[in-house]
Amino acid sequence: GAVVSQHPSWVICKSGTSVKIECRSLDFQATTMFWYRQFPKQSLMLMATSNEGSKATYEQGVEKDKFLINHASLTLSTLTVTSAHPEDSSFYICSARIGETQYFGPGTRLLVL
Amino acid sequence: GENVEQHPSTLSVQEGDSAVIKCTYSDSASNYFPWYKQELGKRPQLIIDIRSNVGEKKDQRIAVTLNKTAKHFSLHITETQPEDSAVYFCAASTSGTYKYIFGTGTRLKVLA
Numbered sequence: 001g002a003v004v005s006q007h008p009s010w011v012i013c014k015s016g017t018s019v020k021i022e023c024r025s026l027d028f029q030a031t032t033m034f035w036y037r038q039f040p041k042q043s044l045m046l047m048a049t050s051n052e053g054s055k056a057t058y059e060q061g062v063e064k065d066k067f068l069i070n071h072a073s074l075t076l077s078t079l080t081v082t083s084a085h086p087e088d089s090s091f092y093i094c095s096a097r098i099g100e101t102q103y104f105g106p107g108t109r110l111l112v113l
Numbered sequence: 114g115e116n117v118e119q120h121p122s123t124l125s126v127q128e129g130d131s132a133v134i135k136c137t138y139s140d141s142a143s144n145y146f147p148w149y150k151q152e153l154g155k156r157p158q159l160i161i162d163i164r165s166n167v168g169e170k171k172d173q174r175i176a177v178t179l180n181k182t183a184k185h186f187s188l189h190i191t192e193t194q195p196e197d198s199a200v201y202f203c204a205a206s207t208s209g210t211y212k213y214i215f216g217t218g219t220r221l222k223v224l225a
Contacts, residue, residue, distance in 0.1 A: 004156075032211060043202060043215045044157065093156065097211055100145045100164075104156040 003027050004096050006105035013084055014113055020080045021108045023094030029074035030096035035067075038091045038107075050077040084112040115140040117205050119216030126193050127224050134188045134219045136203035143205040146186045147213070148177060151200045160201075161188070193223045 003026040013019050023033055031052045036044040048069050049057040056069035068080040077096075081088055089112045095102035116139040126132050138146075144165035149157035163170045163177045163186065170177050176189040190197055200220050204213040 034212070043217050044213075046212060046214070049210075049212060100206060100208070100211060101147065101159060101162065102211075102213060103159070104149075106156045107154075 001027050002096075002098060002101075002103040004094065004103050004105040006094055006108050008108060009106060010109040010111075012111045012113065015085050016083055018080055018082045019084055019110060020078055021092055021094075021110075023077045023079070023096070023105050025075045025096040025103075028096070028098060030077075030098070031074060032097045033071060033077040034095045034097070034102060035069060035077075035079050036093045036095070038093060040091075044093060047079075081110065084110070086112045088112050115143060115205055115207070115214040117203060117214050117216040119203055119219060121219060122217065123220045123222070125222045125224060128193060128195060130193055132188075132190045132193055132197070132221055132223075134201055134203070134221075136186050136188075136205075136216050138184050138186070138205040138214075140205065140207060141184065142207045143184075144208050145206040146177070146179060147204050147206070148188050149202045149204065151202065151218075153199075157202060190221075193221075195223050195225050197221060198223045 005024045007022045033050040035047045038044050047062045050069045050071040052071045058064045071077040093107040094105045118137045147162040150160045151157040174191045179186040200218045202218050203216040206213050
């Protein structure tokens with residue numbers, strides 16, 4: 001139980017394009033999902049909290065117009081990196097909450113050329 | 114805001130020895146402390162957690178201790194095995210927000 005999937009697992013795109021990443025809870029419903037960013041050999045940095053049916057809450061320093069989050073159903077949250085640039089290249093990981101525990105997706109590796 | 118410090122950043126132990134990783138948090142309102150194991154390129158996996166109303170929790174070779182007064186919590190792995198080699202992250206969470214603040218991670222190497 002408590003399986004979270006992400007799609008795509010990796011993506012390469014040109015600078016200036018937008019990329020959408022999906023996060024799904026496969027066997028449970030999640031009113032709250034979280035989006036993290038992880039640079040090589042570093043910790044997970046929380047970007048935003050995604051709440052089903054309402055606007056996402058962004059952490060300080062995260063541009064909400066650049067990282068668009070939509071949580072339209074209890075099993076799906078999406079993160080769209082708009083006008084991606086090379087500095088946006090990173091490992092993006094989502095999680096879905098059951099009670100206090102977060103279950104993580106496998107991550108999406110984004111490379112912006 | 115909440116800050117979580119984690120030490121050491123790297124830890125090498127001989128197979129069969131014990132490993133201890135320590136974390137310190139700053140927000141006294143934090144009340145849930147999970148530990149995750151992350152292998153290279155993979156998702157973080159929950160290995161054990163502890164709530165603020167408990168001082169210690171054990172699951173086979175893994176144990177976690179919590180000192181609320183000192184705002185310290187620690188992960189203990191006994192009888193380490195090569196497959197325990199990974200990066201371990203501690204986190205602190207506050208009831209209501211459910212947000213995790215992660216520690217900086219500890220790269221554990223178990224030498225055969």
